[in-house]
Amino acid sequence: MSTDAAAPVRDPAWSLSRSAIGLWITEGVLGTLLYGALVAAFVLFVPVGGPVPVLRWVLPALVAVYAVVAIGIRPWFRHRVHRWEVTAEAVYTLTGWLTRTWTLVPVSRIQTVDVTRGVLQQLFGLATVAVLTASSQGTVRVWHLEADVAARVADDLARRAELVRDEAT
Incomplete structure (x- = not known):
């Protein structure tokens, strides 16, 4: 195996x-x-x-x-159907309330991680984590996380992606 x-x-x-x-x-x-x-x-x-x-x-x-x-x-x-998870190997998202989109981004494919906060998100203490890859699908977003959670997730993903790149060289 x-x-x-x-x-x-x-x-x-x-x-x-x-x-x-x-x-x-x-x-x-x-x-x-x-x-x-x-x-x-x-x-x-x-x-x-x-x-x-x-x-x-x-x-x-x-x-x-x-x-x-x-x-x-x-x-x-x-709120019931949108889901997300970050594991040691990948970022998972499940979005859509009529058309469901399930996305998996391997940590090894991550190029950049951004955190954005729109005006309404700021009012509600939320942020979006954008995970950019080299794939044709482009950016995967984890919407509407608590701002501190989003910052921790982005920092963790950026560090792990850097480690994977360092191990590959």
């Missing part, structure tokens, strides 16, 4: 931070406000006898459905 055997395909062990739920709810509220403003402008400024009068009630109904999904359903479901 080879010691280079591929890691088994399995769900990664860790969930994202629970603060990610608040971030996704905030994104849903902001999106709803944006779509609501666009629909309100349409309803207010398009004549009542306009070309498609049914849009005057269909568009607000669609914004309401969007709000229910984006604020009340999607954040909780995404």
Whole structure:
């Protein structure tokens, strides 16, 4: 049996931070406000006898459905299905709430590790770890970790990737 055997395909062990739920709810509220403003402008400024009068009630109904999904359903479901894990051999991620994407990045393939914090992530104390490789898939991201966890993960991965490179030379 080879010691280079591929890691088994399995769900990664860790969930994202629970603060990610608040971030996704905030994104849903902001999106709803944006779509609501666009629909309100349409309803207010398009004549009542306009070309498609049914849009005057269909568009607000669609914004309401969007709000229910984006604020009340999607954040909780995404938190249940998004997973990540870092082992001695690889970084695993499982993302997507409709289309599931399972990714494994061997530590030996890591070229760069970055930590980024968007404006909303900063408000919620979160950060994203980006693992860059030479593969055609490019960058793998572990979204919405607690900022201190993200910093520790990035530091650990960068050190281990450097050790693997040093051993290979």
